[in-house]
Amino acid sequence: MTDLALYSMPSSGNSYKVRLLLALLEHPYRHIPCEANSPALAQAKADGHLPLGKLPALHLPDGTILSESGAILWYLGQGTPWVPETPLAQAQMLAWMFFEQNRHEPVIAVRASLNCYPHLADQATPEVMARLADEGHAILSVMENALAHSPWFAGDAPTLADIALYGYTHTAGSRGGFDMVRFPRLAAWCARIAALPGYRGLDADA
Amino acid sequence: MTDLALYSMPSSGNSYKVRLLLALLEHPYRHIPCEANSPALAQAKADGHLPLGKLPALHLPDGTILSESGAILWYLGQGTPWVPETPLAQAQMLAWMFFEQNRHEPVIAVRASLNCYPHLADQATPEVMARLADEGHAILSVMENALAHSPWFAGDAPTLADIALYGYTHTAGSRGGFDMVRFPRLAAWCARIAALPGYRGLDADA
Numbered sequence: 001m002t003d004l005a006l007y008s009m010p011s012s013g014n015s016y017k018v019r020l021l022l023a024l025l026e027h028p029y030r031h032i033p034c035e036a037n038s039p040a041l042a043q044a045k046a047d048g049h050l051p052l053g054k055l056p057a058l059h060l061p062d063g064t065i066l067s068e069s070g071a072i073l074w075y076l077g078q079g080t081p082w083v084p085e086t087p088l089a090q091a092q093m094l095a096w097m098f099f100e101q102n103r104h105e106p107v108i109a110v111r112a113s114l115n116c117y118p119h120l121a122d123q124a125t126p127e128v129m130a131r132l133a134d135e136g137h138a139i140l141s142v143m144e145n146a147l148a149h150s151p152w153f154a155g156d157a158p159t160l161a162d163i164a165l166y167g168y169t170h171t172a173g174s175r176g177g178f179d180m181v182r183f184p185r186l187a188a189w190c191a192r193i194a195a196l197p198g199y200r201g202l203d204a205d206a
Numbered sequence: 207m208t209d210l211a212l213y214s215m216p217s218s219g220n221s222y223k224v225r226l227l228l229a230l231l232e233h234p235y236r237h238i239p240c241e242a243n244s245p246a247l248a249q250a251k252a253d254g255h256l257p258l259g260k261l262p263a264l265h266l267p268d269g270t271i272l273s274e275s276g277a278i279l280w281y282l283g284q285g286t287p288w289v290p291e292t293p294l295a296q297a298q299m300l301a302w303m304f305f306e307q308n309r310h311e312p313v314i315a316v317r318a319s320l321n322c323y324p325h326l327a328d329q330a331t332p333e334v335m336a337r338l339a340d341e342g343h344a345i346l347s348v349m350e351n352a353l354a355h356s357p358w359f360a361g362d363a364p365t366l367a368d369i370a371l372y373g374y375t376h377t378a379g380s381r382g383g384f385d386m387v388r389f390p391r392l393a394a395w396c397a398r399i400a401a402l403p404g405y406r407g408l409d410a411d412a
Contacts, residue, residue: 052348054309064294066297067301070301070304071298071301075296075297087285088266088270088272090281091278091280091281092272094277094300095274096274098276099274102307102308102311105308142258
């Protein structure tokens with residue numbers, strides 16, 4: 001897996017998750033940045049490099065293209081300490097990854113997008129932003145409660161679940177406008193991730 | 207895994223996915239039905255039986271509670287032909303499962319809910335329903351195109367990806383009001399799943 005090419009959006013948390021794991025694994029790869037609304041993104045779509053129409057997409061040396069950040073994390077994490085070994089522990093990790101994609105990202109990331117991307121500003125009505133704030137605080141509360149029992153989301157060590165959840169949670173205050181003062185355990189967990197050897201911030205590629 | 211208890215919503219596709227896999231595996235379990243807005247659902251939440259606040263939830267004999275339909279499928283599918291063996295094939299399966307939870311379910315299932323649940327009827331404005339129809343037909347087109355190359359979504363045999371996608375796709379016409387005549391490969395794929403030995407329909411528990 002040394003000749004990997006990653007099509008990713010520098011400003012996107014979903015893309016960042018993959019770049020973060022690759023950094024933590026010290027895994028070399030070729031990065032093709034495709035920012036939102038950029039000619040590079042249009043070209044990547046036109047060339048068939050994004051089969052499911054979305055970023056990130058990992059291109060393997062044999063030509064296989066893997067889509068969906070969670071699936072890419074799974075592939076890259078195999079055989080590393082980032083994936084636990086038992087089916088139950090794997091399922092508990094995957095539960096948080098599905099939670100993130102189904103309930104967290106459509107609220108936390110969407111509110112951040114409406115705040116930060118000028119071309120979406122007309123959708124950011126006060127009603128929508130207030131609803132997303134309420135829903136997001138409820139989601140973040142579920143996470144805060146889970147950290148009462150463990151420093152990491154799935155077991156005693158960091159797993160792909162932590163990387164997946166970190167992607168949009170660590171900017172939920174700065175980009176999403178969520179009130180993170182309510183969630184001290186999440187703040188401490190974010191600090192633990194940022195202190196991991198090899199950690200690379202979202203803005204390193206922006 | 208013989209003394210499993212499943213808290214599930216009879217009318218929900220997410221819950222149905224788990225019941226369908228258990229039926230296909232001929233795996234016995236105790237079913238605790240918790241329909242939307244029912245006293246049983248309120249009781250299950252109050253008793254702490256749904257740690258992430260949602261159905262389905264699988265209770266294992268040792269007291270462990272597993273949430274998120276995709277994670278439950280992963281746990282139950284281990285060691286069966288429903289989960290492929292290589293990390294790449296697993297990742298390709300998981301990609302469709304994440305696609306389903308992030309892009310398919312929030313559109314296909316949500317439009318069906320707005321159509322079918324009386325307590326949501328006030329949200330089903332013409333504008334919302336038209337937007338969900340457009341988005342859903344685009345999602346279904348991605349699936350239709352994928353079936354041009356294979357009878358199943360991840361490889362030559364059915365996997366958890368097919369069960370996850372089937373949950374809300376097979377009722378996208380009847381409940382969601384999507385125009386399924388446009389998607390003949392999806393119709394044939396639905397028929398292949400319904401012909402699998404042990405198949406159990408959504409309404410068997412409703």
